Amino acid sequence: MNAISRRGMLKATGGLAAAAVLTACGDNSAPKTGQSALTLWSSTTFATDALRKAATEYGGKNNVAINVQGFPANDLTKKIMTALAGGGGPDLIIADVSSIPQLGAAKMLVDVTSRLKPTAAEFFPGNVAAATFKGATHAVPLDTSNVALLWNKKLFDKAGIKQAPGTWDELLSTAKELTGGGQYGYMLGAKGYGSFLFWPWLWQNGGQILDDAGTKALFNSPEGQEAWNFYAGLHLTHGVVPPTFLGVTQAWDQYIQPLLTEKVAMLAIGDWGLAPIAKGNPGLQYGVAALPKGKQAATVLGGNAVGVTNACKNVDAAWGFVSWLTGKDQEKVLVDGYKRIPARTDVTALTGLDEAHQIYVQQAAEARPRPAVTAWGDIEWQVMADAWDTVIQKKKSPQQALNDAATAATQALSRG
Numbered sequence: 001m002n003a004i005s006r007r008g009m010l011k012a013t014g015g016l017a018a019a020a021v022l023t024a025c026g027d028n029s030a031p032k033t034g035q036s037a038l039t040l041w042s043s044t045t046f047a048t049d050a051l052r053k054a055a056t057e058y059g060g061k062n063n064v065a066i067n068v069q070g071f072p073a074n075d076l077t078k079k080i081m082t083a084l085a086g087g088g089g090p091d092l093i094i095a096d097v098s099s100i101p102q103l104g105a106a107k108m109l110v111d112v113t114s115r116l117k118p119t120a121a122e123f124f125p126g127n128v129a130a131a132t133f134k135g136a137t138h139a140v141p142l143d144t145s146n147v148a149l150l151w152n153k154k155l156f157d158k159a160g161i162k163q164a165p166g167t168w169d170e171l172l173s174t175a176k177e178l179t180g181g182g183q184y185g186y187m188l189g190a191k192g193y194g195s196f197l198f199w200p201w202l203w204q205n206g207g208q209i210l211d212d213a214g215t216k217a218l219f220n221s222p223e224g225q226e227a228w229n230f231y232a233g234l235h236l237t238h239g240v241v242p243p244t245f246l247g248v249t250q251a252w253d254q255y256i257q258p259l260l261t262e263k264v265a266m267l268a269i270g271d272w273g274l275a276p277i278a279k280g281n282p283g284l285q286y287g288v289a290a291l292p293k294g295k296q297a298a299t300v301l302g303g304n305a306v307g308v309t310n311a312c313k314n315v316d317a318a319w320g321f322v323s324w325l326t327g328k329d330q331e332k333v334l335v336d337g338y339k340r341i342p343a344r345t346d347v348t349a350l351t352g353l354d355e356a357h358q359i360y361v362q363q364a365a366e367a368r369p370r371p372a373v374t375a376w377g378d379i380e381w382q383v384m385a386d387a388w389d390t391v392i393q394k395k396k397s398p399q400q401a402l403n404d405a406a407t408a409a410t411q412a413l414s415r416g
Helices: 014-022 047-060 073-085 096-104 115-120 126-129 153-157 168-177 191-196 201-205 222-236 245-246 252-260 271-282 315-323 328-338 346-349 355-366 376-392 398-415
Strands: 036-043 063-071 092-096 140-146 147-154 267-270 286-289 299-308
Touching: 014 147, 014 286, 036 047, 036 073, 047 222, 047 245, 047 328, 063 073, 063 315, 073 092, 092 201, 092 315, 096 126, 096 140, 096 299, 096 376, 115 315, 115 346, 140 315, 147 153, 147 191, 147 355, 153 346, 168 222, 168 267, 168 376, 191 376, 201 222, 201 299, 222 245, 222 267, 222 376, 245 252, 252 267, 252 271, 267 271, 271 355, 299 315, 299 355, 315 328, 315 355, 328 346
Parallel strands: 036 063, 036 092
Antiparallel strands: 092 299, 140 299, 147 267, 147 286
């Protein structure tokens, strides 16, 4: 998964639209005479040589110049919406699937339902559903992800623990045993990183985020309160989380750093956390396991999707690149270039995925998408993020914070 964005239609001045273009980083080369020109915006995670090479390859064969520009993930959705609302913006986007319903509802993305229909079955249904709002699909799944448990094998061996925990009780007892002497058993995140990582706990305890109509928050049900208390209690009650987690507000790199330095023995993260390990501590002895189970198994589905914006003047040319990039023959772009899992059902036959990534593939059956509602960005990255911070900073009790968040979330749904 990308680092999750602060999504929502935010108030902004017209100057931000210009700033979005001026601050973009990427290949700004002009198209050759007679070439079509397309601009693609993505997070800086994807705006790298792998995507640019793919764009150049496709462009050379199809007489189109594709300019790839990258923005910090936390700013991407806001910049897309601001630029498009101002009459500018990119032709194509690669964005977190949870922001697609909001962009689609704002009529900022082309409805690609009919274009995707012939090949829709080639993609994981959950990823297609995540990019769909009120029956209309507004983007094509690119990669898929879910959250699993990473654990430090060396620290486990040192403590005489032979395997990763499989239940909540085992997680807590293991985390306690691995805490002490400046070392901690488990890692959490603050703000939106903390709220995003809460959803598996909720589902595993039998709770749900919203009602079936998507009009009322239900995450503060008794099941939700029990899961929230356990989750927060890892820090508040049991002290198995490093105090520095309060500063994890801007990037997954901050979150994973204590695992790299072997100050934390376990954390939950998607496959996007594997590349930083390979780069930052390639010798780290770690394993990947399914999330410890509560009443049932569950994890949160993530990933990115590729969409065509309403600013695009040549939708056919843009769609040509989208369908090519998300096709079977280009899975190597994700696997080799990003160590990401393609959102295609044939990914299980790929030989380029290592054992760690295969765990994520195996766990995909338990992955659930977040609600496809226009207010989701506000709920996850403002309402729930603020609620989580008031808990971990001990400004509100967990129960009060979750009840207040549910009220605010229901109000946000009524506005959306």
